[in-house]
Amino acid sequence: xxxxxxxxxxxxxxxxxxxxxxxxxxxxxxxxxxxxxxxxxxxxxxxxxxxxxxxxxxxxxxxxxxx
Amino acid sequence: xxxxxxxxxxxxxxxxxxxxxxxxxxxxxxxxxxxxxxxxxxxxxxxxxxxxxxxxxxxxxxxxxxxxxxxxxxxxxxxxxxxxxxxxxxxxxxxxxxxxxxxxxxxxxxxxxxxxxxxxxxxxxxxxxxxxxxxxxxxxxxxxxxxxxxxxxxxxxxxxxxxxxxxxxxxxxxxxxxxxxxxxxxxxxxxxxxxxxxxxxxxxxxxxxxxxxxxxxxxxxxxxxxxxxxxxxxxxxxxxxxxxxxxxxxxxxxxxx
Numbered sequence: 001x002x003x004x005x006x007x008x009x010x011x012x013x014x015x016x017x018x019x020x021x022x023x024x025x026x027x028x029x030x031x032x033x034x035x036x037x038x039x040x041x042x043x044x045x046x047x048x049x050x051x052x053x054x055x056x057x058x059x060x061x062x063x064x065x066x067x
Numbered sequence: 068x069x070x071x072x073x074x075x076x077x078x079x080x081x082x083x084x085x086x087x088x089x090x091x092x093x094x095x096x097x098x099x100x101x102x103x104x105x106x107x108x109x110x111x112x113x114x115x116x117x118x119x120x121x122x123x124x125x126x127x128x129x130x131x132x133x134x135x136x137x138x139x140x141x142x143x144x145x146x147x148x149x150x151x152x153x154x155x156x157x158x159x160x161x162x163x164x165x166x167x168x169x170x171x172x173x174x175x176x177x178x179x180x181x182x183x184x185x186x187x188x189x190x191x192x193x194x195x196x197x198x199x200x201x202x203x204x205x206x207x208x209x210x211x212x213x214x215x216x217x218x219x220x221x222x223x224x225x226x227x228x229x230x231x232x233x234x235x236x237x238x239x240x241x242x243x244x245x246x247x248x249x250x251x252x253x254x255x256x257x258x259x260x261x262x263x264x265x266x267x268x269x270x271x272x273x274x275x276x277x278x279x280x281x282x283x284x285x286x287x288x289x290x291x292x293x294x295x296x297x298x299x300x301x302x303x304x305x306x307x308x309x310x311x312x313x314x315x316x317x318x319x320x321x322x323x324x
Contacts (some may be wrong), residue, residue: 006118007115007116007118008115009118009119009208011118023174026116026118027121028116028122031116031125031127032125032127032132032160033116033160034156034157034160035159036076036152036156041155041156041159042159043159044159054083054315059115060115060116060118061113061114061115061116061126061156061160062114062116062125062126062127062160063111063112063113063125063126063132063137063139063157063160063161064088064111064112064113064114064125064126065087065088065090065094065097065111065112065126065143066087066088066089066090066091066110066111066112066114066140066143067087067088067090067110067112067140067142067227067228067254067276067277
């Protein structure tokens with residue numbers, strides 16, 4: 001298991017799951033989102049190959065209503 | 068009028084009214100107001116996905132980004148670092164380059180920090196973004212923004228969400244005269260007639276959020292703005308009569324009985 005921080009919350013996930021699997025877990029794989037992995041923006045093409053490690057900080061963002 | 072388009076960078080849209088999607092009661096009302104406004108472009112914010120509630124509806128479930136252009140905005144960013152981070156994420160999300168930059172300087176009046184704004188515009192332009200920039204109504208700073216490559220100059224009419232209408236028509240007119248890229252009034256419009264005035268001054272467009280979302284009947288107000296912006300544009304194109312300080316009667320004096 002890996003302990004990570006996702007959108008500011010501490011959560012535990014299976015070790016070495018990919019960002020794509022993380023999106024699947026939150027039903028976000030077909031949504032318009034962007035991911036920041038330890039402060040770096042990850043291109044969509046790398047979601048399946050980029051793996052999540054212990055202590056990673058991940059931000060998943062989307063568009064919301066705004067002025 | 069049919070060939071009258073608003074051109075920003077390489078995009079061409081029909082409606083000169085751009086609307087914000089914040090402050091509405093819910094996403095359904097947001098979508099209805101956007102539809103009633105006739106806007107082709109809406110501003111959106113970039114925020115964390117709610118990971119504790121997987122069923123929470125998303126904006127893109129209500130407004131189709133294939134039909135309405137999403138303009139990612141950096142509202143709420145108080146420095147260049149936050150603004151750049153937000154827009155780089157937005158670009159990755161949508162794949163487009165047209166963005167709205169807003170770097171705020173003061174929590175109470177939400178005035179833009181123009182030093183950070185100019186710095187951020189330069190960086191974004193270098194990275195290939197097309198940047199529409201929220202700014203003060205200072206003609207010198209507006210020119211500076213144009214010089215560093217802004218795709219549109221977006222001076223405030225009054226503080227964000229204040230609804231006070233255009234406070235400095237002289238400055239807005241000066242900015243319009245000197246600027247080659249579109250000038251779009253952003254922030255501070257209170258009611259439909261304020262938008263008409265902006266368009267009559269010669270603005271290329273207006274961006275409205277609070278004035279519609281905070282109206283008692285937002286959808287009706289959205290319709291009102293749609294007409295107000297069109298009306299102001301037509302009035303500008305028609306060219307108003309000269310102001311006189313004496314009366315001039317409308318009926319001929321000849322043939323008076």
